[in-house]
Amino acid sequence: SHSINLAVIPGDGIGQEVVAEGLKVLSAVLPQDVKLETEEYDFGAKRYHATGETLTDADLASLKKHDAILLGAIGDPSVPSGVLERGFLLKLRFAFDHHVNLRPSKLLPGVATPLAGQPEIDFVVVREGTEGPYTGNGGTIRKGTPHEVATEVSVNTAFGVERVVRDAFARAQARPRKKLTLVHKNNVLTFAGHLWTDIFTKVAAEFPEVSTDYLHVDAATIFLVTDPARFDVIVTDNLFGDIITDLAAAVSGGIGVAASGNINPSGEFPSMFEPVHGSAPDIAGQGKADPTATVLSVALLLRHLGYETEAVRVEEAVSADLTERGSAVRTTAEVGDALAARVAS
Numbered sequence: 001s002h003s004i005n006l007a008v009i010p011g012d013g014i015g016q017e018v019v020a021e022g023l024k025v026l027s028a029v030l031p032q033d034v035k036l037e038t039e040e041y042d043f044g045a046k047r048y049h050a051t052g053e054t055l056t057d058a059d060l061a062s063l064k065k066h067d068a069i070l071l072g073a074i075g076d077p078s079v080p081s082g083v084l085e086r087g088f089l090l091k092l093r094f095a096f097d098h099h100v101n102l103r104p105s106k107l108l109p110g111v112a113t114p115l116a117g118q119p120e121i122d123f124v125v126v127r128e129g130t131e132g133p134y135t136g137n138g139g140t141i142r143k144g145t146p147h148e149v150a151t152e153v154s155v156n157t158a159f160g161v162e163r164v165v166r167d168a169f170a171r172a173q174a175r176p177r178k179k180l181t182l183v184h185k186n187n188v189l190t191f192a193g194h195l196w197t198d199i200f201t202k203v204a205a206e207f208p209e210v211s212t213d214y215l216h217v218d219a220a221t222i223f224l225v226t227d228p229a230r231f232d233v234i235v236t237d238n239l240f241g242d243i244i245t246d247l248a249a250a251v252s253g254g255i256g257v258a259a260s261g262n263i264n265p266s267g268e269f270p271s272m273f274e275p276v277h278g279s280a281p282d283i284a285g286q287g288k289a290d291p292t293a294t295v296l297s298v299a300l301l302l303r304h305l306g307y308e309t310e311a312v313r314v315e316e317a318v319s320a321d322l323t324e325r326g327s328a329v330r331t332t333a334e335v336g337d338a339l340a341a342r343v344a345s
């Protein structure tokens, strides 16, 4: 028999509520002989205020023992902007080498899109997760003066770019349409852009079945709105990926259904699965949050751990539930209960 040893980080705001529903569905979908062990961690605003800690070395050592991590959301208006983002989320992504930030966008039946018609949207963004302008490589001089200069250097290594590009090619190869689009800005970001383009072209030679194209990031935002059906797999850097995946979520049902995986493909470190949305303090504690994005993140978690059948069951349950739900307003727990009932039957 197997077991899943899961680290659970509900976090702040609606994180608590949506993670509870995600776990409900996870327990319901797992076969009897798979033992689910969970350990809950108290990271987030409360712990920061109580101890000043965001994520310590001891926390990382403890988290590392798990097979995977399920995260709700971290962030609260009482904590200065950037403290938890850098001190918790980015620290964890970097420490556990989550270089594949996987963000699927699929317009499910019954889900409203702001786009005209009901375009077919089914693509996945492979966002690099450990480099780019996120590394904190920069500085400021003459601070506070009219002549202040701030730099924020985008770090792109051949090693880091090649491994994420290779991962994206493999994902494209495994999908029916087998198409991969590189999104960058190589007309302006000459150095990084050319590194990405050169490596993309080199790796493409190993995947002759995958058709490729290239878009500047600004053009990509236009096509995401006017012709999202043209995308199958997109690979891009950390910051462009951050921006276009919010747009992708907006056109394919909103952040209520946008799931993500922060993946360490080698398995050296546990991968982490989280809804793309934040802690939404304005609606926290009211049972209003839609747990669907967390449940879909659980599906990504299951797939990552090799439970493909169960992952598909969760995704099908979500599809069926969204179709049935229509515009009805349901509580967080009602959605979780309905999904748990579907995957269990």
Ligand code: IPM
Residues within 6 Å of the ligand: 085, 086, 089, 090, 242, 276
């Ligand atoms: C995301 C978030 C994070 C990011 C922030 C909170 C650091 O926007 O997961 O997309 O920029 O990666």
Ligand code: MN
Residues within 6 Å of the ligand: 242, 243, 246
């Ligand atoms: Mn983001």
